[in-house]
Amino acid sequence: MRKLLVLKLFFLTVFVQAQQNDNLTVGFESNSQYYVDDEKTGDFTEKNRFRSNNYLKIDYSISKFSFGVQAEGYEPMSLLNYSPDFNNSNVALYYAKYTSKKIEATAGYFYEQYGSGLILRSWEDRQLGINNALRGGRIRFYPTENVTLSALYGNQRSGFDVSDASIYGFNSEFNISSMLKSNSWNLDIGLSYVGRKEENDDTDYNFNDLTNAFSSRLNFSVNNFYSSAEFVSKSSDAVIIFDKIRNTKPGNAFLFDVGYGKKGFGINANFRRIENMTFYSERNATGNIFNQNIMNYIPALTKQHDYLLTNIYVYQAQPQISFQDFALLKIGEIGGQVDLFYTLKKKTTLGGKYGTKIALNMSYWAGLSGDYDYLNFEYDADFLKFGKKYFSDISLEIRKKWSSDWSSVFYYVNQYYNKRYIEETFGIVETDIFVSESTYKMGIGKSLRFETQHLWSKDDKKNWVGGTLEFNLNSKFAVYVNDIYNYGNDNETQRIHYYNLGGSYTLGAQRFALNYGRQRGGLVCIGGVCRFVPESTGLTANIVLSF
Amino acid sequence: MLFCSIVFSQKSVPNSTLFTLDGKSLKVLDEISKNKITVLSFWATWCVPCINELDAISEIYDEWQETSNMELIAISTDDSRTQKRIRPMVNGKDWPYKILLDKNQELKRALNISTIPQTYILKGTEIIYIHSGYSPGVEDELFEVIQKNKN
Incomplete structure (x- = not known):
């Protein structure tokens, strides 16, 4: 007391x-x-x-x-x-x-990202079980409005401990156009360095304890046009395959982005090539399934879909070296995506009374072509040649408001998923998916939403069907039920309903949710990082409180 | 007493570094006007209810601004996987909001946000209302709060 x-x-x-x-x-x-x-x-x-x-x-x-x-x-x-x-x-x-205005100094644990994260990103994602914060010190210095300099030193968190390797980092950002007092265009450049020092006593291969990674970036925009580029290199380091050092190789990445936008219209295209760019705070952690000791962030540059059946065959970026067998050799990936957003104006034939919103995404990813020597774990990659196709995805989304109470979304996806190369198992899966969703507004915060989905495929587990019903009683309380069913599975005992039902209550920033259901085994992916979850059934409770 | 002391503690926004679409860094408190009502909406390009909310508000945003001295800032929590999709989406949807990027979720973490959309209404720099999640019509509730607190 x-x-x-x-x-x-x-x-x-x-x-x-x-x-x-x-x-x-x-x-x-x-x-x-x-x-x-x-x-x-x-x-x-x-x-x-x-x-x-x-x-x-x-x-x-x-x-x-x-x-x-x-x-x-x-x-x-x-x-x-x-x-x-x-x-x-x-x-x-x-x-x-x-x-203070000019300085920010941190001691203890901190999160950091340089550029797009290709050489360094530490972050937290509780759903994925990722927390790779650094423990040590960081200082950020803003000498003028147009310059940012920062430096860090530390060890990376691993469980409740930290890993042995020392991490050094330096980052700089310069706004060139502001320095030149230009208002009509914008130009930024950024330069970063990350070093990881982990002692090794390997005598067969020659590589340094210290691995260096550099990133240089450029961002340019004028009027409605913008573009950016990033070049990354990583010094020669041990290549670990089947838990042993097999070779030493450097790594590199190149990322290019260009876009144009005006009122009611936007288009953007990315291109990226990555070769041997996995980077862990411990060499032995290479390829671990729990996403621990990750130093950098290499997300899949594909559309992150929103619906259950569109998230069965999810692409994951392939930056790693993998020599599984004579016919399955991987050292990186090359490809890109295009995004287009367009609004059909109100009060036109196609736009209708409220306008119609359209989003189109296309992506294509392949392996790197080159000369591979399977027996010696050796390779020589071509620069801009596409190798084996890994994945492609085309999606079209149409959002339409019919009246002040009714609105709908129609979504179509066509996917090519090279399961053999992406998951290192076997087979290729081609799918067509259609989703239709409608929401009926019944009052302030009170609404009913229903969703139907179908996946057509002649491969893997074949056809699926799914549906969701969601009822918002008011702005605070919601209940839902959903189910996806693999009715096309050749193996009749494997035709399973993955159903879930639950509810949530929110009050300000406080949230309580309960869910009961059967979880499909597979990858749970957030922001391009995936965690494998086994099939399971049970009751889930989530509580979020914030004061 | 213990309860009261905790309930009212989160009353302003931590001054984290955010970025403009052009990549310029800035402090969030420099973007929040002291004499206005500011709505901060945390969203992401892959979050359907977030987009529904911002679409719904964009249709009545003129009316909001005419009847009260307010501004909505849409803070994207997209990471580098989807950051490049923000600009074409904002253009394509013709959203009238100021867009800021919380690139590595520094502000989201500082505010203990675990699910989005999460929307804050600020009078000056003081948080007066928080709502998480979106269902159609929530925008009407937000508008009521804005009306009640306008100068």
Whole structure:
């Protein structure tokens, strides 16, 4: 009781402080699941049917200083297929930061990204089990409005510990057009360096403890036209295949983007080529399935689809070297995508009373062509030649409002998914998917939404059908039910309904959600990074609190 | 007392670094006018309810601005996978908002946002209303709050 009183007094003091000009924030997130046996997909055979991932984050700021801590609890165990290093409860992150107009200095754990992340990105994604924050120090310096310089040193978080390798980083950004006082065009350049020093005692191959990565970037825009380019190189480093060093090779990447936009119309195209660009804070972590020790971010540049059946065959970027067999040799990828957005004007024949919105995306990805020497794990890649096709995707979305109460979305996707190369298993899957979604508004925040989907394919598990029904009782309370069914599967016992039903309640920034259902096994992908989840059935609870 | 002290603690926005579509960095508090109502909407190009919300508001945005001194800033939490899609989407949809990029989700994390859309209404720099999620008609609730708090 006395302890509680002291605690209350402490919070009261903090509160009185906070009333003046300071800021205390608390965030809590809890994701739990109770796994049950399923007569169709099998019993739950792992340890602990109940599992829970919990995060408590407290930040406090006083004038130019801020402090924070994040505790994490995986009790009694983390959810299925999270890294086993996320176990028990402990303080996971802490920091102290000083911010002024010219300087920002951080000690403790911090997140950082250079350019688009091709040589360095540390971030947190709780759904994917990624937290690769760096522990050490960082300083950012803004000598003028047009220049940013920053430097960092640290070790990368791994579970509740850090990995052994030392990470060094330097980043600079210059706004050239502002320096030249130009208002009609904009030009930025950026230069970055990342070094990873991990000792090695390998005697067969010659490579340095320190691996260097450089990135140079350019951003240009004038009127409605814009473009950007990024060049990346990584110094020669051990190539690990089947858990052993097999060779040493440098890596590189090239990214180019161009676009044009005006009122009611926008178009954008990316091109990217990557060769041997995986980068881990520990060489031995290469290719680990839990996404631990990742240093850089190489997302798939394809459209991130929104519907259940459009997310069965999801492309993942292929930056790694993989020599699985004579016929399955990978050292990178080359390809691109085009995006187009267009609004058909109101009160025209096609636009109708409310206008019609159209979005088109096309992407194509292939391996790098070149000379491969399977027995010696050696290769020599061509620069701009496309090799084996990995993936293509064409999607068209039409959004139409019929009246003040009714609106619809129609979505068509055509995919080519080279399962053999992407997942390193076998087969090619070609699909056509159609989705139709309608929303009926019944009052303020009260609405009904329904979705029907169909996937046609002659390959893999063949045809699927799906549907969703969602009812928002008001702006705070919603319930839904959905189901996807693999009715075309040749193996009749594998024709399974993956159903889910649940509800959520939100009040301001607080959110509670409950869900019961059967989860399809496969990849859960967020932002181009995927986590493999096994098939499971159970009750899920999510709580998000923020004060 | 303990409860009260926590409930009211998140009252302003941490001054994180954000970016314009042209790539210029800026501090979020420099973009929020002290004499206006500001709506901060956290969204992403891949988030359907976020786009529904911003589409719905864009149709009545003229009316909002005519009747109250307000501005909506749409803060994209897209990471580099989808960041290049922001500009053509904003152009194609002809959204009238100021667009800022929270490139590595620094501000999103500082505000403890775990799901989007999440929308904040600020009077000056003080947070007076938070809503997460979107269903049709939520924009009418937002407008009521704006009307009630306008100068």
